[in-house]
Amino acid sequence: MNPSLASRTRWLLAAVALLLLATVAVLTIEAATSQADAEARTAIVDPSGSVHRKIGVPSHIVLVGSSVKSLTTGGITRTCESNRYLVVAGGSLSWVEVTLHKPANQWNRAVRVVAVGWSSKPRQAC
Known part of the structure; x- marks a missing residue:
């Protein structure tokens, strides 16, 4: 795999993981306070x-x-x-x-x- 492609893939995976974590955090806060x-x-x-x-x-x-x-x-x-x-x-x-x-x-x-x-x-x- 191309080193720059591997780097972009890692960044993309990290961004997706961060987005999922943020979504879980928001839903958890909403469930606790709503x-x-x-x-x-x-x-x-x-x-x-x-x-x-x-x-x-x-x-x-x-x-x-x-x-x-x-x-x-x-x-x-x-x-x-x-x-x-x-x-x-x-x-x-x-x-x-x-x-x-x-x-x-x-x-x-x-x-x-x-x-x-x-x-x-x-x-x-x-």
Whole structure:
């Protein structure tokens, strides 16, 4: 292998590793501090919820992404958030997407939809 190509390859691998590490750090901080994450996790572990009915009792929940959308009209702000998780339950791995909303002019979020499964989509998009 060409020495300059090997050097570029090492730099590229280091950059990718750094990007992955930064992503994990950001998701870890978000999971530790986010009220929305706490609400979503509560919905995921709810014994009467859809996660328990479809895949069983969750043993591990890993936040893998989130998004937030806000709309202000007439002085009222509405916020919708979507958190995506990998959930281990009963030895199987499943995708869970929790859609939350922030009621008009309120701080705390509330769960709107918990979609379970790799091909599931929330019924009501943000």
